[in-house]
Amino acid sequence: MEGAAVAEGLWGLADHHEKLGDIGKTIKCLEAICQSQISFLPLVEVKTRLRVSALLLRYSHNVNHAKSHLERSLLLLKSIPSSFDLKFRTFSLLSHCYHLLASFPPQRNLLLKALELASSVPQDLSAYLWSCNFNSQLANTFIIQADFPSSLSALESGFLSASHICFPELQWPAGFRVRIGAEAPSRPLSRPRLMFFTASMLHVHIMQWTDDYSVEKAVQRCDDIWQTVSSDKTERCPGLFFYNEMLHVFYRLRLCDYKNAQHHVDRLDQAMNAHSHKTQEVQQLQDELSSLSHSLSRNDLPYRERAALSDRQSQLQDRVNALSQSSTTTANSLEPAFFGNMDRAWTERLLLSQSPIDGEWLPKSAIYALVHLMVVISGRPKGLFKECSKRIDSGMLIIQDELIKLGITDEVREADLRHTAIWMSGIYLMLQMQFLENKVALELTRSEYVDAQEALVEMKNLFTRFPTILQASECVIEMLRGQYSHSVGCYGEAAFHSIQASKLTESKSLQATCQAFAAVSYLTIGDADSSSKALDLIGPLYGITNSLSGVREEASILFAYGLLLMKQQDLQEARNRLAKGLQIAHTHMSNLQLVSQYLTLLGNLALSLHDTVQAREILRSSLTLAKKLSDIPTQLWVLSSFTALYQQLGEKGSEMENEEHRKKKWDEMQSRLAEARGSIHHIELVEKARLEMDRVEDAQEQCEVTYGMQASLDIPESVGIEGPSPAQYSSRLVGLDTGKRWGKRRV
Numbered sequence: 001m002e003g004a005a006v007a008e009g010l011w012g013l014a015d016h017h018e019k020l021g022d023i024g025k026t027i028k029c030l031e032a033i034c035q036s037q038i039s040f041l042p043l044v045e046v047k048t049r050l051r052v053s054a055l056l057l058r059y060s061h062n063v064n065h066a067k068s069h070l071e072r073s074l075l076l077l078k079s080i081p082s083s084f085d086l087k088f089r090t091f092s093l094l095s096h097c098y099h100l101l102a103s104f105p106p107q108r109n110l111l112l113k114a115l116e117l118a119s120s121v122p123q124d125l126s127a128y129l130w131s132c133n134f135n136s137q138l139a140n141t142f143i144i145q146a147d148f149p150s151s152l153s154a155l156e157s158g159f160l161s162a163s164h165i166c167f168p169e170l171q172w173p174a175g176f177r178v179r180i181g182a183e184a185p186s187r188p189l190s191r192p193r194l195m196f197f198t199a200s201m202l203h204v205h206i207m208q209w210t211d212d213y214s215v216e217k218a219v220q221r222c223d224d225i226w227q228t229v230s231s232d233k234t235e236r237c238p239g240l241f242f243y244n245e246m247l248h249v250f251y252r253l254r255l256c257d258y259k260n261a262q263h264h265v266d267r268l269d270q271a272m273n274a275h276s277h278k279t280q281e282v283q284q285l286q287d288e289l290s291s292l293s294h295s296l297s298r299n300d301l302p303y304r305e306r307a308a309l310s311d312r313q314s315q316l317q318d319r320v321n322a323l324s325q326s327s328t329t330t331a332n333s334l335e336p337a338f339f340g341n342m343d344r345a346w347t348e349r350l351l352l353s354q355s356p357i358d359g360e361w362l363p364k365s366a367i368y369a370l371v372h373l374m375v376v377i378s379g380r381p382k383g384l385f386k387e388c389s390k391r392i393d394s395g396m397l398i399i400q401d402e403l404i405k406l407g408i409t410d411e412v413r414e415a416d417l418r419h420t421a422i423w424m425s426g427i428y429l430m431l432q433m434q435f436l437e438n439k440v441a442l443e444l445t446r447s448e449y450v451d452a453q454e455a456l457v458e459m460k461n462l463f464t465r466f467p468t469i470l471q472a473s474e475c476v477i478e479m480l481r482g483q484y485s486h487s488v489g490c491y492g493e494a495a496f497h498s499i500q501a502s503k504l505t506e507s508k509s510l511q512a513t514c515q516a517f518a519a520v521s522y523l524t525i526g527d528a529d530s531s532s533k534a535l536d537l538i539g540p541l542y543g544i545t546n547s548l549s550g551v552r553e554e555a556s557i558l559f560a561y562g563l564l565l566m567k568q569q570d571l572q573e574a575r576n577r578l579a580k581g582l583q584i585a586h587t588h589m590s591n592l593q594l595v596s597q598y599l600t601l602l603g604n605l606a607l608s609l610h611d612t613v614q615a616r617e618i619l620r621s622s623l624t625l626a627k628k629l630s631d632i633p634t635q636l637w638v639l640s641s642f643t644a645l646y647q648q649l650g651e652k653g654s655e656m657e658n659e660e661h662r663k664k665k666w667d668e669m670q671s672r673l674a675e676a677r678g679s680i681h682h683i684e685l686v687e688k689a690r691l692e693m694d695r696v697e698d699a700q701e702q703c704e705v706t707y708g709m710q711a712s713l714d715i716p717e718s719v720g721i722e723g724p725s726p727a728q729y730s731s732r733l734v735g736l737d738t739g740k741r742w743g744k745r746r747v
Helices: 002-019 023-035 042-059 065-076 082-101 104-120 127-143 148-166 188-208 212-227 238-255 258-296 303-324 364-382 383-405 419-445 449-465 473-487 491-503 508-525 528-543 551-569 571-588 592-608 612-628 632-647 651-679 682-686 699-710
Strands: none
Touching: 002 023, 002 042, 023 042, 023 473, 042 065, 065 082, 082 104, 082 127, 082 419, 082 473, 082 592, 104 127, 127 148, 127 188, 127 419, 188 238, 188 551, 212 238, 238 258, 258 303, 258 364, 364 383, 364 419, 364 592, 383 419, 419 449, 419 473, 449 473, 449 651, 449 682, 473 491, 473 508, 473 682, 491 508, 491 682, 508 528, 508 551, 551 571, 571 592, 592 612, 592 632, 612 632, 632 651
């Protein structure tokens, strides 16, 4: 009795301090129970340690302390034959701790024990829910090891458990998949759990991408399940909505299906704006509620005024409850500790499923930034530079705010990060690199070389500060250094950086794209040795075109091959290859700049074949696109071709007018090049040297951590190729999107 009274008193005091926001005193009260000489019942100590652990994970970075409490709780629970919910909750929170500490083998073993326990208890709703939880976490541990088949197996098991919840009166054979549209009693609130596992399986399929059919089948399965979720799914399941739509964008971009990707991007953008407006409305209501509470605390408030304020308070509270209904969680829900240990309100979270899963794919701010990024990636090839610039600024602002919250300032380096902060900081750092990459490509496209320099230098500096977290970015940086070098006329350096980039990736498709970039730079140099090097690169590439995974790679190879054939005076074969590449650029990629540059090559071919009528039409189309994109090098290329055309036709007046216009553009181009070459950053970007970076002592361990973190996103990169002019003026070919599959990191 004495122990029970002491525990009740300390619990009550802890509740009081927690309501006041004094978490330190709350934890001291609870730990007094654990450290007391008084003997308590095992369940009292277990519940106390669980509460301490939850507070530590939510409000501090003391993961080891939380882990110790949870491991002690598991030992105590071994002597208790029942209390399954406490055991499941302890397993789940301890799994979170192991994950934050990058102790992946112990985490996997723990989850397997938890699943064994869940299968041995009475198979009721609670057992199925916890099976969903453990299978979801187990799938993530397999992803970190790049064991995609095992991850899919765990997700299928989770799907089966969710189907028991959704269709409790049906008995499912082992491995049986729920038939979509089956007439059976259902629980509407459980449908999102089915969608949770189905979308997760789609993400894993996109990550490994063994073949198009498997991914397409996963997409169709996802669509079928999504149709069974209630019609107000955007409101009821905002996290799932964003996750599902974003996966569809990744899938469509991977196929270069920009037309269908745009539909999903538009839906994401609309949902983001609506969700942001809703969040702002809730914040305004809460501010007004705080003001009303302050007014009602006055003792001298007249009765009628108090009654009116109380009515208003009740109305506002009802409105807040209605707005937050779809996103609130129960008091016993798990804290999604993967995305930092800070306490975040419901307005900052986009959950993927109900308790006890409460999973998040990414924090809300990261999802908002990702939506802006998708708008940029889908709009940049179309030349929507004004909107893209606006979205880049918006996304970068979100990321900078979050990095500051995490304490990442200009002086912070990878070695300074807490181990538990790597996950969250890595998400935002990689998003920042994505925005900078697109900014470099955009500025190079419109010949703003100094702005491109600044963005590329920022990428370089970020990589040197966080080399392990951003290890996947080194290849992209080298590619962009090659494009910048080519843009400012440093063709030898451009080829060097493209070759270096090809050595920094294991992706055959990305290697092919880098080598095609290098070949174009070699062809631009034009001497016999460089042409020989280009031939050595292009020959093997063209032979493996059909085995590559995307049309981006095919378009880059066809362009380089077409240039080589032109140099060899095989004009008809060059026309065939370039025509095929043009069709890809126009139909599949919707890339205006690449279309413009393909047209320019084809116009020059027609001119070489003395087909002046076709040459004039093609070059006019190319010039129109180049002007729209503010692409000065391509404009110069086309204008020089027009000069040759007018000379063939003997149109002296048109030739003089065209040459005058060309000279103005030439002067403008030289001015921009001089400004870029005069910058202090120019030499460091073009020099033939690899990036220097900081080294951390536990790089191998961080490498394992960051693999799963890099899997948080699956964003097709957006980098272009540079190309030459067959005339004396150089041209840039920017716009080929190379696809680099990452994957996911989701709680």
